[in-house]
Amino acid sequence: MMQKSGLFEKYDVAGPRYTSYPPVPFWRDMPTPEVWLKNISEDSALSERERVGVGVYVHIPFCESLCFYCGCNNFITHDRDKSTEYVSVVLKELEMYRSQAFRRQPLSIQCLHLGGGTPTYLKPEDLDRLVSTILSNFKMTPDFEFSVEVDPRRTTIDHLKVLRSRGCNRLSLGVQDFAETVQKKINRVQPFNDVRAFVEAARGVGFVEINFDLIYGLPLQTEETVRDTFEKVVSLRPGRIAFYSYAHVPSMRPAQAKLEADLPSSSEKRKLFELGRALLLDAGYVEIGMDHFALPTDTLAKSADQKSLHRNFMGYTNQKNIPLIGLGVSAISESREFYMQNEKDLAKYMQVVSAGHLPLMRGHQISRADHEIKDIILGLLTKYEHTFVGDLQLKIFDESDRQIKDLVSDGLITCDKKSVVVTTLGRAFIRNICMVFDPKLKESQATQFSKTV
Ligand SMILES: C[S@@+](CC[C@H](N)C(=O)[O-])C[C@H]1O[C@@H](n2cnc3c(N)ncnc32)[C@H](O)[C@@H]1O
Numbered sequence: 001m002m003q004k005s006g007l008f009e010k011y012d013v014a015g016p017r018y019t020s021y022p023p024v025p026f027w028r029d030m031p032t033p034e035v036w037l038k039n040i041s042e043d044s045a046l047s048e049r050e051r052v053g054v055g056v057y058v059h060i061p062f063c064e065s066l067c068f069y070c071g072c073n074n075f076i077t078h079d080r081d082k083s084t085e086y087v088s089v090v091l092k093e094l095e096m097y098r099s100q101a102f103r104r105q106p107l108s109i110q111c112l113h114l115g116g117g118t119p120t121y122l123k124p125e126d127l128d129r130l131v132s133t134i135l136s137n138f139k140m141t142p143d144f145e146f147s148v149e150v151d152p153r154r155t156t157i158d159h160l161k162v163l164r165s166r167g168c169n170r171l172s173l174g175v176q177d178f179a180e181t182v183q184k185k186i187n188r189v190q191p192f193n194d195v196r197a198f199v200e201a202a203r204g205v206g207f208v209e210i211n212f213d214l215i216y217g218l219p220l221q222t223e224e225t226v227r228d229t230f231e232k233v234v235s236l237r238p239g240r241i242a243f244y245s246y247a248h249v250p251s252m253r254p255a256q257a258k259l260e261a262d263l264p265s266s267s268e269k270r271k272l273f274e275l276g277r278a279l280l281l282d283a284g285y286v287e288i289g290m291d292h293f294a295l296p297t298d299t300l301a302k303s304a305d306q307k308s309l310h311r312n313f314m315g316y317t318n319q320k321n322i323p324l325i326g327l328g329v330s331a332i333s334e335s336r337e338f339y340m341q342n343e344k345d346l347a348k349y350m351q352v353v354s355a356g357h358l359p360l361m362r363g364h365q366i367s368r369a370d371h372e373i374k375d376i377i378l379g380l381l382t383k384y385e386h387t388f389v390g391d392l393q394l395k396i397f398d399e400s401d402r403q404i405k406d407l408v409s410d411g412l413i414t415c416d417k418k419s420v421v422v423t424t425l426g427r428a429f430i431r432n433i434c435m436v437f438d439p440k441l442k443e444s445q446a447t448q449f450s451k452t453v
């Protein structure tokens with residue numbers, strides 16, 4: 001069997017993160033707005049009959065300063081009036097869905113997620129108006145989950161109180177790394193003491209569910225800085241930790257070029273992940289999927305244990321919310337039959353919605369074949385195993401025979417007739433394993449994706 005370091009070199013290629021199947025660059029066949037609204041209408045009626053609520057995602061693009069590594073759709077500004085106007089436009093977009101697609105009213109909502117950019121860039125009163133108006137259009141299911149991405153540098157106690165009073169039960173904190181050298185280099189200085197004080201304040205206001213986002217592969221990160229960062233992270237005991245692989249795509253994010261000279265090599269980057277992973281497992285966390293860890297008592301860890309995890313644009317979830325309605329600039333929606341993305345340019349988004357139209361930019365009709373492949377790839381990403389059923393899946397399995405043998409001989413999967421199981425070693429290469437079963441990728445160059453390792 002090949003040495004681990006050799007494997008990292010062999011599998012260090014560009015590839016998708018599979019938050020959708022097919023991934024965005026392969027989307028074709030965008031539906032018309034009429035077809036899209038009809039589909040949302042049918043899907044939400046079905047959800048109502050099945051007594052699961054819809055999911056709503058709202059994208060708030062604003063940030064006060066640019067973190068140089070950032071790959072999110074953001075808009076840097078100090079003009080808070082812009083965000084006041086933005087909230088009104090997002091609510092107008094919601095109203096279009098309510099009046100044109102929601103048959104039964106109020107519909108049930110099972111999950112609300114505010115992402116960004118920085119949702120707490122909004123003034124507390126705008127945040128309150130946004131959330132209270134959204135929720136007044138729905139009735140909440142008993143297991144309703146409301147989560148928000150918060151930048152500890154830009155979130156005040158008033159923001160926390162507003163969120164808590166509106167039923168928010170999960171905060172995801174952007175932490176990234178605690179080393180001062182790294183923080184300066186990435187233009188995001190937030191000392192540990194500030195983050196600790198923030199976590200204590202959030203817990204004081206009543207937040208129990210706290211996630212941390214960390215990244216490996218940032219410039220100037222070393223095994224020593226990762227060890228120190230994780231000691232600090234673990235001392236605060238967040239329930240979930242996302243430990244993301246730094247996605248370096250300077251052709252799309254020019255500010256990332258500033259980091260290039262100080263980035264770790266692929267093998268160093270992988271060592272940083274292995275170290276962080278070992279420290280988390282030592283501290284009692286369990287690995288629940290690609291880049292994600294949780295305390296065993298956490299609901300996501302329990303879902304992983306019961307093999308009932310899901311994955312969508314927001315990452316791993318324990319609820320399958322279809323339709324998932326994305327509001328705001330660049331937001332992505334998902335129905336049973338389609339994916340749809342909103343206009344990515346802020347000015348254009350504002351203009352189109354203000355003129356009374358849905359800001360749809362691109363979409364994809366999920367074909368039968370896509371559904372079958374999605375089933376394989378999501379099975380591997382959420383359960384680390386898949387049994388191939390049906391003609392199409394079996395054909396994909398047969399056509400991947402040579403690469404499957406390669407994965408088996410590298411010790412990344414075991415294969416029993418028509419099923420594959422990812423080994424512990426293989427978990428680090430899960431994106432590469434998924435890629436073997438992705439016929440669309442085999443036909444393309446995959447250059448638009450970040451590296452898998
Ligand atoms: C959508 S961002 C919003 C978070 C919030 N604005 C903040 O900074 O705290 C969510 C997370 O994505 C991760 N992220 C952003 N850019 C990334 C990149 N290039 N590679 C990997 N992860 C990235 C960061 O961990 C970040 O906290």
Ligand code: SF4
Nearest residue numbers: 063066067070072117
């Ligand atoms: S990481 Fe968060 S705060 Fe930094 S630029 Fe990206 S979205 Fe804005």
